[in-house]
Each structure stands twice: as C-alpha cells, then as structure tokens.
Amino acid sequence: MARPAKVLIVDDSAIVRHLLAKGLASDPNIQVIGQAADAFIARDLLLKHEPDVITLDIEMPKVDGLSFLRRIMEYRPTPTIIVSSISQDGSAASLEALRIGAAAVFAKPGGPQAVGELVDALKRCIAELRAGGFTLRRPQPPAMPAAMAPATLGRIPAARAQNVLIAIGASTGGTQAIESLLTRLPPDLPPIVIAQHMPPGFTRRFAERLNEITSHRVVEGQHGDQLRPGVVYVAPGGRHMIVERYGVELRIGLTDTAPVHFQRPAVDVLFTSVAQLRAEPAIGVVMTGMGQDGADGLLAMRRAGAHTFAEDEQSCVVFGMPKEAIARGGVMDVVTLWQMPQALVAALEHPPARTRTVA
Numbered sequence: 001m002a003r004p005a006k007v008l009i010v011d012d013s014a015i016v017r018h019l020l021a022k023g024l025a026s027d028p029n030i031q032v033i034g035q036a037a038d039a040f041i042a043r044d045l046l047l048k049h050e051p052d053v054i055t056l057d058i059e060m061p062k063v064d065g066l067s068f069l070r071r072i073m074e075y076r077p078t079p080t081i082i083v084s085s086i087s088q089d090g091s092a093a094s095l096e097a098l099r100i101g102a103a104a105v106f107a108k109p110g111g112p113q114a115v116g117e118l119v120d121a122l123k124r125c126i127a128e129l130r131a132g133g134f135t136l137r138r139p140q141p142p143a144m145p146a147a148m149a150p151a152t153l154g155r156i157p158a159a160r161a162q163n164v165l166i167a168i169g170a171s172t173g174g175t176q177a178i179e180s181l182l183t184r185l186p187p188d189l190p191p192i193v194i195a196q197h198m199p200p201g202f203t204r205r206f207a208e209r210l211n212e213i214t215s216h217r218v219v220e221g222q223h224g225d226q227l228r229p230g231v232v233y234v235a236p237g238g239r240h241m242i243v244e245r246y247g248v249e250l251r252i253g254l255t256d257t258a259p260v261h262f263q264r265p266a267v268d269v270l271f272t273s274v275a276q277l278r279a280e281p282a283i284g285v286v287m288t289g290m291g292q293d294g295a296d297g298l299l300a301m302r303r304a305g306a307h308t309f310a311e312d313e314q315s316c317v318v319f320g321m322p323k324e325a326i327a328r329g330g331v332m333d334v335v336t337l338w339q340m341p342q343a344l345v346a347a348l349e350h351p352p353a354r355t356r357t358v359a
Contacts, residue, residue: 004031005130008051010042010068011035011083012060016108020055020083023119030126039063039071046076053126054080056102058093066093066100073101077136079129081122083108086201095205098175101136103129103317107199124262128290128320134172135317164190164348165227165243165250165282167274167301169267171197171289173317175206177337178287179213182232184341187215190348191227191250193235193243195270197263197289200238207234225252235265242273250280261293267321271297275304282306283347285340286331289321299330307347312336 007030011017017035024030033049036042038061046054054072058065065082072078082105084094094105104125109115166189170177174196198206203220210218210232219225221233221241227250235241240260242253253273260266267286271294274282284301286294288311302308308331310322315337325331335343 002029002130004029005053005126006031006033006049006051007126008033008042008045008049008054009035010039010054010060010065011057012037013057016057016083019109019115020119020122023115024122024126027123030123039065039068042068043071046072046078051078053129054078055083055122056080056097058082058084058090058097066096069097069100069102073136077101079103079134079136081106081125081129083118083122086199091202091205092209094202095175095209099179103134103172105198105202107201121262125290128318133319134290163281165274165277165280166190166192166285166344167243167271167282168192168194168285168287169196169271169289169294169297169321170194170287171263171267171291171293171318171321173288177311177315177317179210180337181287181340182210182214182216182218184338185216185344187230189216190229192216192232193221193227193241193252193270193274194232195235195241195265195267195294197265197267197293198237200236203234203237207232210234221252221254223252223254227251235270238264240265240269242269243277244273245277245280250277261291263291263293267294268297272300275300275306278304283344284308284330285310285344286322286325287311287337288316288318290318291320292324294321295324295328295330297330298325299328302330302332308332309340309343309347310334311340 009020021032025032034045056065080102082097082102084090086107109118207218207220216232218232220236240255244253284298284306310325310331312334313319
C-alpha cells in the first residue's frame, strides 16, 4: 500500500490553515506534515519534511506567494496548488502562478459549504497529482523553430475559416499550453471554443490576457454569442459551455447542469455538443491535463467525422487526459505542443467533411 501524500499548507490566515488541515487530514491517503503562515516558515518545513504537494496562498506577508513559488520551482520543484482570492489582483496573480509552474488554482471558500467543496476538490487534485505523472516544466521548447512561426504557417482561406469549428479542451498545464498554441497560430482562423478547467472568476482574466498577448480576439463566452471566424471563446468558470445551431448560425450556450468528471466547465460537455452538430466540419484537440475529461467527447467528435488531435506526452505537464482519449480511440493524430500549430493549419487545408462514421 502506498504511503499517504505528504502535504504542506501555506497561508497567512490561521482560520484557512485550520480548515484545510482538518479537512485534508480526514483522508487516510493524505498526511498534513505542517502549516506555515509565511514563506520563511514554509521554507524550513519544506526542507525538513520534503512534502509531495504544497497548497499555497498568493497574498502573504514578508514574501508573497508568487516570489516563494519561483524559489520553490528553482531550488526544490514540488507540485504546488494555489488557493487564492478571486479578486482581480488575485486572479491575475494566480494566472502568473500557473505560468511559473503551479499545478492548479482553487478559489478561497466563501462559506462553510464552500469549504467542504474546496477540500473535496483538493483531495481529488492531490490524488491525481500523485497518480498522474505531473511534470514540473514549461510545456514548450526553449526556442520555437522558425518554420513554426505564425508568419510561415500560411493564411487560411476566408471561406474555409467560416466553415470549420475548432474545439480545444485542457486542464493541468493548459493555460500555458493554450497560450503557447494561440501565439503561434495565424490570426485568420475559424472560431475556436475552449474548455479549460478553472474556477469562476479566473477564466475572464485568462481570456483577457490571451486577448492582450495573441493576434486573436479572445473573449469569455457569453450565452447567445454568435461564433465568428477569428474569435476564440473561453468557457466561463463554473458553467458548462456548448455550441448550438440557430438556423445558419452557431451560437454559444451556457448551462448550470451538474459537474461532469467533477468539472464545470467540462470538456466532454463542449465536445459532445460539437459532435451533435453533425453537418458542421470540426477539429477537436485534447491537451495536457489530469483525469479523463474530454475522452468520450473527442471520441464522439471523431465518430461524427471530425479530425481529432491529442497532445503528445513529450510536451504535456500531465498526460492523463490525452492518454485516456488515445486509449478510447478518439484520437487520429498525436502531436507535441510545438508541432500542433502546423498540424492544425494542415488539417484546415483539408477540412473534415463530417460525413463518415467511425466504429
């Protein structure tokens, strides 16, 4: 039997530390080896106990969470889960934490019920981090080959951009991977819909950042949005996003139905809605992430005639979601993150017809 996962809790709030420690300690597969109110205490506990996982607050005295996370990743890389405020500053800092190397972000609880939900989510995340082969690295090569720069990938014919839909799903490591992918894709693309596992309050800032640093218009999806070429739609945290047909138009739908694979937004929900369009040519992509979300939906897309991709283990932070999608038969091509822009453009040059059925 595997030993319990050793967890270090770092937060300047004594109440938060107590609630997290009490909740996590109720799981026999988790051992809370220490609690720290600041980075200096956390550093000593980290060196002494060598935890398997750290939960880390962003806003702390003396040394802030981002500075401490950078030191962790440089000197003693350890899977780290951010438990942060959903304020504008907190969400922006949390996105930066993900780029530095944090495994996941969770919002601080707003009441007793939310505390239980947070603890349950942390337990699942800790278990998946131990089982999922988490890799502490940036999911991109040190330098991008010149042949893969956006300017060399060619332009997508306008008619083709209007008649294809690209659906992307990701979880752990996905914010960095999606950012890397979009910055390398040409701007004249079909509509792109994205389901990235993130809590409410964080996806809007994620979309805003992508809009700032890429050549694409990136927005957080709103109910009723008409899908337009050149626009990227990010599913809002806490809601499922689907694509629906209204006459000749495709529009975004948002639902509050139950989480799928403990996630809302769920990749499976988005992908299944795209598969049900049938007559609409589509491309599906499962990227880095823990768990199995997206595997069934990608298979449904492939059976409906879509061209489907999975990110290769070589570039994944966690190979769980792509691995499961491959195992279930939903993947046509497996490519690394830095090969994906070229692969997607090539697929758009020969768009899927959505007329065949795969057994």
